[in-house]
Every structure is written in C-alpha cells, then in structure tokens.
Amino acid sequence: MIQVDTFDLKMLAALQDDGRLTNQQLADLVGLSASQCSRRRMRLEEEKVIAGYHADLAGEALGFELIAFIHITLATHSPDNAKKFRELVNRVDDIQEAYSLTGDADYLLKVMLRDLKSLSAIVNDVLMPHQSVAHVRSSIVLDRLKESMKLPLRALER
Amino acid sequence: MIQVDTFDLKMLAALQDDGRLTNQQLADLVGLSASQCSRRRMRLEEEKVIAGYHADLAGEALGFELIAFIHITLATHSPDNAKKFRELVNRVDDIQEAYSLTGDADYLLKVMLRDLKSLSAIVNDVLMPHQSVAHVRSSIVLDRLKESMKLPLRALER
C-alpha cells in the first residue's frame, strides 16, 4: 500500500469531484503551489493511485434510460463454463459491469440500455440461450438513490 | 434528447476513455481543429451531456479491498420508511451506490470497504438495526470481470 499524505488525500478527493481541475486550482484547494501539485499528481498517476480520468456522460441525455441488474447462475461450476461466460461478458458491450459473487447467485451484471426491448434481447437472446448459463433473474432500476463513484477517502484521514 | 453528431460521439467516446485529453489531442482523434473541439466540448458540458469529469482512483491501492452488494427489503412500503431509508443511505458514505429495484429485493447497495469487519459493522450495526429495514442479504465480490464505466456509444452511431 502506497504512501499517501494529507495533501495527496485532499488532491485525490478534489480530483474525484472534478477530474479536470488545473494544478493551480488544485493548489488553491489544498494549499500548495501549482508546481508541487503538478509533481504530486504525476506521482499519483505513475503509482497508479489515480487509475485514470473519465468523462461522466449523462446516460439519459443520450437515450440510455434503462439500467438493470441481472443475477446469473451458471449451469455447472466447471472452469470451462466460467471461461465461456467471461468471454460472453466481455463480448457484449451493453454489459457495463460484471462481478462474481458469494451467495446464491454466481454473477451480477449491470447493463445500461435504451429500452425494454433491448433488455429482453439481452436476457432472452444472449444470456438465457448461452450454454454456460443455468438461471437468469433480472431487476430493473426504478430509482437511483446514490451513485457517487467516489471512494470515501475520509476513512483514510487520521 | 439532445442533438449529437458523429464528431460529438467521437469526442464523447474519447473523453470517456481519457477525461483529460487536450483539445488538440481531441482534434487529432476526431478530425477537427482544436478550437472547434473546445467549442463543442463546452457545448456538451453546458447541455449536460457530459455530466462531469472524475479521477478514477485505484481502490486497492488505497486499501479499499472489499466490494460487496447488499440487498435490502424494507419493513413496510410506507413513504415514511422509504424516506428514512434514503436518509440513511445518504448519510453513510461507505455506500457508494444505491438503487431501488423491481423484483424480490427493494434496494441494492454497493459498498466499498477496507475489510470484513467494516462490512460486518455496516450490515449488523447500521442496516439491520434501522427501523425501516426488514431484511438484509449481502454478497461479497469475488472477482471483477468487467467495470467499464463507459456507455456503449457505438449503439448510437449512424
């Protein structure tokens, strides 16, 4: 685990909020000079504490109005099935996130789609017929209470 | 839904990948001049197609090694309970994402934590005792197969 001091934490928190902050703005926020922020930011990028910067697009504005979570149970727990399923997940780019889980479902997928027809297509035409998949249960998101995309860095402060 | 042409889509895709691209880099990627990219980017920001830019922090590097999904069922479906639960979710900043869902669980939470003890604390000390909550089921993430954070913009082309 990498050495990160209070200045770094402040910078990380600020950049989590606004990934395009200039070094000068950062400097004003954390109380260092711009050059120092530049250097520290480079260090954090190089050490991969900052994995990258991404524009956050408004899905609704672009017509992606439907988010759904899909719980998947595999047919059998053979390595072969797991591998095939992984390939499926990576091939379908409507699948935004995929996790393997403890508990009664094997995998949890998050998909972002334009309409119910697309969800139906994914579930009935792509997932259900796939040989590795035994069981599919999908839930549609009714409301997004919270979607912070931010780590609770406050937990790291001392 | 907002008017977005091919240039915009290319820019959005590029900025999804790297939110700190300069206008000049953007220009080279999409085939416009830098000034034009600047103007278009400003437009996309103003029209909230670009909701923001965020640094993507490496959770593991900072000690957040545990991701879990928590399914919640509310005690009763009163508006009062829903409101109380919302407040709870917003207060606890270990809860990164929260959705209300169709299907057999009412809510799905995503938490990012430092260890199992923290998960236990959230589940047993915060969620379970809360008056609005009837049932809690948590699943730990074993593997992250995919975590793209990117919209499949290709669906919008042509």
Place this chain on the structure above:
DNA sequence: GCGTATTTGCATGCACTTTGCACACCATCT
C-alpha cells in the same frame, strides 16, 4: 439561386504546466 444561419480553421493574447534551481527541513552518523 440568393440570403441567412451555422460551422469551420486560423491567429492571438492569456492562462496553465512543467522544469531547473535554490532553499528549508529533518534524520542520521561521526
């Protein structure tokens, strides 16, 4: 076709970034 509106590239002044450099601070060893 002709006029209007929009989009484009270029040029420019301004702001931001990055680098070298000198200095301050701290720990360690003699």
Place this chain on the structure above:
DNA sequence: AGATGGTGTGCAAAGTGCATGCAAATACGC
C-alpha cells in the same frame, strides 16, 4: 555540535494549451 544526504517546497521562466474574434466555407430555407 556539525556535517551530510534525502525529501519537499516555492519561484521564475520557457513551453504548451485554451478561448475568443474574425473571415471564409458550408448548409439550409424560401
């Protein structure tokens, strides 16, 4: 104490990127 090396800092200057005005080019309506 004093010397030594490492790290972190601000400042200044040179390089780089950004935003805006402007004129040319393109698209659009009638």
